[in-house]
Amino acid sequence: MLGLMQDRPLLISQLIEFAARHHPTTEIVSRRIEGDIHRYTYLDAARRARQVANALDRLPLPVGERVATLAWNGYRHFEMYYGVSGTGRVLHTVNPRLAVEQVAWILNDAEDRILCFDATFLQVVKAIADKCPTVRKWILMCDVDQLPPDSGIEGLVSYESWIEGESDAYEWPEFDERTAAALCYTSGTTGNPKGVLYSHRSTLLHCYGAGLPDFISMSARDVVLPVVPMFHVNAWSLPYLAPMVGAKMVFPGAALDGKSIYELLESEGVTVSAGVPTVWLALLNHVQSVGGRFSSMYRTLIGGSACPPAMIAKFADYGVTVLHAWGMTEMSPLGTVCNLKRKHLEQSPEHQRAIMAKQGRAAFGVDMKIVDTEGKELPWDGVNAGDLLVRGPWIIAKYFKGAGGDPLADGWFPTGDVATIDADGYMQITDRSKDVIKSGGEWISSIDIENIAMAHPVVAMAACIAVRHPKWDERPLLVVMKKPGEQASREEILSFFNGRVAKWQVPDDVVFVDTIPLGATGKVQKIKLREQFKDYKLPA
Numbered sequence: 001m002l003g004l005m006q007d008r009p010l011l012i013s014q015l016i017e018f019a020a021r022h023h024p025t026t027e028i029v030s031r032r033i034e035g036d037i038h039r040y041t042y043l044d045a046a047r048r049a050r051q052v053a054n055a056l057d058r059l060p061l062p063v064g065e066r067v068a069t070l071a072w073n074g075y076r077h078f079e080m081y082y083g084v085s086g087t088g089r090v091l092h093t094v095n096p097r098l099a100v101e102q103v104a105w106i107l108n109d110a111e112d113r114i115l116c117f118d119a120t121f122l123q124v125v126k127a128i129a130d131k132c133p134t135v136r137k138w139i140l141m142c143d144v145d146q147l148p149p150d151s152g153i154e155g156l157v158s159y160e161s162w163i164e165g166e167s168d169a170y171e172w173p174e175f176d177e178r179t180a181a182a183l184c185y186t187s188g189t190t191g192n193p194k195g196v197l198y199s200h201r202s203t204l205l206h207c208y209g210a211g212l213p214d215f216i217s218m219s220a221r222d223v224v225l226p227v228v229p230m231f232h233v234n235a236w237s238l239p240y241l242a243p244m245v246g247a248k249m250v251f252p253g254a255a256l257d258g259k260s261i262y263e264l265l266e267s268e269g270v271t272v273s274a275g276v277p278t279v280w281l282a283l284l285n286h287v288q289s290v291g292g293r294f295s296s297m298y299r300t301l302i303g304g305s306a307c308p309p310a311m312i313a314k315f316a317d318y319g320v321t322v323l324h325a326w327g328m329t330e331m332s333p334l335g336t337v338c339n340l341k342r343k344h345l346e347q348s349p350e351h352q353r354a355i356m357a358k359q360g361r362a363a364f365g366v367d368m369k370i371v372d373t374e375g376k377e378l379p380w381d382g383v384n385a386g387d388l389l390v391r392g393p394w395i396i397a398k399y400f401k402g403a404g405g406d407p408l409a410d411g412w413f414p415t416g417d418v419a420t421i422d423a424d425g426y427m428q429i430t431d432r433s434k435d436v437i438k439s440g441g442e443w444i445s446s447i448d449i450e451n452i453a454m455a456h457p458v459v460a461m462a463a464c465i466a467v468r469h470p471k472w473d474e475r476p477l478l479v480v481m482k483k484p485g486e487q488a489s490r491e492e493i494l495s496f497f498n499g500r501v502a503k504w505q506v507p508d509d510v511v512f513v514d515t516i517p518l519g520a521t522g523k524v525q526k527i528k529l530r531e532q533f534k535d536y537k538l539p540a
């Protein structure tokens, strides 16, 4: 027997209409690329999202087609989140920090039809325009009078001229909630980046989960500033969650330095923020140097890489609680967030700090387990560490276009992280089984780096490992075994990477060794190498 309740699908368009109706005067504040501050309300944002929807229909662009963005966090990007997905098209947020060739590859793989971009990325777009044949329309996210007259990009229009004649009334279509809504590529371990395709249903369920008190706990009394970019897993869902609960939003644009972020936190009364550890290091340094304090922010979500306990302690000195979070692009992204349980409240501050340094507990909706090398489930004792697997309605089933084959093992997604889970359900990452380096929240594929190094005529074998870095969390170190009788300097090897990867992906240093440890199957034993170089001091 089926239940007798209404079968209304969960759709992204409902979020913006809800916010416009219930929180019409709540503000969205953006620092624009031009440097000035832009303010409007959820009511205004909804109107302009409807204009975007009308403009897309006018092209016309069939539903299901991809509309890409190369953009910072700002109000126009926010409007695209709704105008594109709300109509049944797919919003594809592209990471502009990737090398130009990678950006072009991703646009081609996604078969994007439209690219909307910030002026910051004009040169990138110029470089890829004739390499992306599927893109039929190029839109610069700027005012009408800011469009450069001789951009060299055929048919380039400004965002404002594109939507200005459109009606701000629109009947959002109702469709299957499993319809694709947004696409985000993740540059995993090997090969090309893979697309993660979120649905309306997965996005809304994730949003309900993210808002829970032991997760982000967001409400209509909050002011949220996502430092995490809107091209990184939809800014951890904050542009959906804020309208769902009616929180004021503050977008930092391209100014992600400590001083600019601090100014916004203080001037806009931000209560909660979110980002990777690297940006918070810059913020804390700035606040310390000016003798400042946080007058409104009392919690901040930190994830993407392990948050150092010293950072949690420093924020605590300022009266800010760090919500240490773990997740993945494949998980929309939230898996766990760290918060105390009632029984911990009576425990010592040291004990509480030790718990808060863990990656945290799963929200209802995320199933976790840890397994040994044979796939046997390990106990939740906080001691046994194993491969971490997850499943749930906001976790990936397949990559876009089936890339990489079936990613699941018996219905579970292997995260590539190694963790313990204690009896209270607190998960702690202890290692990573996937061969990647995460620098300032961005991936560097060690295998890509090794493949390039191996193409150097002097290199017999190369292995790239992560070395701890105080600012970037991890940086790549290249370990090289030279061919007998051959010579090359560190500088020669490093210059070989120029133009082959983005600048920030070039290893920080090269060490020459006589042998690289190999396992029984001939694979480089990265664990041994990481151990050997665990105290390695990278050049400043």
Ligand code: AMP
Binding pocket: 186, 233, 302, 303, 304, 305, 306, 307, 324, 325, 326, 327, 328, 329, 330, 333, 359, 415, 416, 417, 429, 432, 438, 443
């Ligand atoms: P991404 O898909 O780019 O968001 O990267 C997800 C990966 O980042 C995870 O599988 C972890 O390896 C790493 N990661 C994310 N959050 C944390 C965290 N709080 N602590 C340690 N590693 C993390």
